[in-house]
Amino acid sequence: MADQNETKGEEGKHKYSIIVPTYNERLNIALIVYLIFKHLRISRYGSWFYVADPDLIIVVCAHELVLGDIISDVDFEIIVVDDGSPDGTQEIVKQLQHLYGEDRILLRARAKKLGLGTAYIHGLKHATGDFVVIMDADLSHHPKYLPSFIKKQLETNASIVTGTRYVKGGGVHGWNLMRKLTSRGANVLAQTLLWPGVSDLTGSFRLYKKSVLEDVISSCVSKGYVFQMEMIVRATRKGYHIEEVPITFVDRVFGTSKLGGSEIVEYLKGLVYLLLTT
Amino acid sequence: MKHIVKILSLLVAISAFWIGLLQAAIVPRSYTWLLPIYFVVSLGCYDLLMVGIGLMQFPTCPQEAVLLQQDIAEAKDFFKHKGVDVGSD
Secondary structure: OHHHHHHHHHHHHOEEEEEEEEOOOHHHHHHHHHHHHHHHHOOOOOOOOOOOOHHHOOOOOOOOOOOOOOOOOOEEEEEEEEEOOOOOHHHHHHHHHHHHOOOOEEEOOEOOOOOHHHHHHHHHHOOOOOEEEEOOOOOOEOHHHHHHHHHHHHHHOOOEEEEEOOOEOEEEEOOOHHHHHHHHHHHHHHHHHHOOOOOOOOOOOEEEEHHHHHHHHHOOOOOHHHHHHHHHHHHHHOOOOEEEEEOEEEOOOEOOEOOOHHHHHHHHHHHHHHHHHO | OOHHHHHHHHHHHHHHHHHHHHHHOOOOHHHHHHHHHHHHHHHHHHHHHHHHHHHHOOOEOHHHHHHHHHHHHHHHHHHHHHOOOOOOO
16 A cells, blocks of 8 residues: 555656657547547546546546556646648647647647657657657557556666567557568567567657657667667667567558568668667 | 677677687587588577567457457547547548
């Protein structure tokens, strides 16, 4: 009991800035915001209802969660970095701000598509939390894992908590055999060459201490998913404490984007780059 | 120390051991000459084995897709009541 109270007390001092880069995610951003609020405002719930006014939040019943103990209300903000989406993403975000409060949802847009790394840097500039979560906007990363990230970090005082799809408890849905094969082959190759210390190198669902993210991101130069790899490998090289939590990944876009030869070449080039420069 | 330096020092140590073996002739020289090839091949086989095992044990989560659909429906419903027009996918 004393431990739980201690944890709650510590959490009271922490704020989590969740950076979500978006491009044409009109529907998904609303869903993500809803799910983040659902899972961070109350972390033990059964059947329930959520009302935007904080005074009326009621826990209806307490089901046993996979996590076990309670995480009480978490202080967080969602930073949406939109790259000038033509589909009206920013309008939706403004409506969400109306609903949830402008202190909770920050819209920090940019004029055009400028890349993921710079989106994180841009979001970081406006982050007021002491922790930063990065996640994708297409719902492949489910906000229900946010409490497990937070809990893991509090338990271990890790600098980085990264989600892994490749361990028991995690998983992927929506990949065919070929995709799984390339993913697995790429992973084994990276493990052999780089000794990265994490099981999922290309994953982008991560919780960082803000200072650690600032430090690591300043030394990364790659693009795309090699950027995610570079971040975690550089963090390992710098000796940061990294923990993993299993996450599930539902890929709804695979099928529209094939994994072609050029992607494989990019990946190999990225591996060699990381091998030589980290 | 950079990672590549670590790997190279490991390779240098292994090569020194191999040259030592060649000179000492404890093991017949014809075998010793082939040791590097055996090493590379075993490493390759090990990696292939890891790929195979990983592929067989690849964790899947079909139920997550269902849960996700439920979450999406719940969220859409919520927004309809709040008057936020999320449109369709």
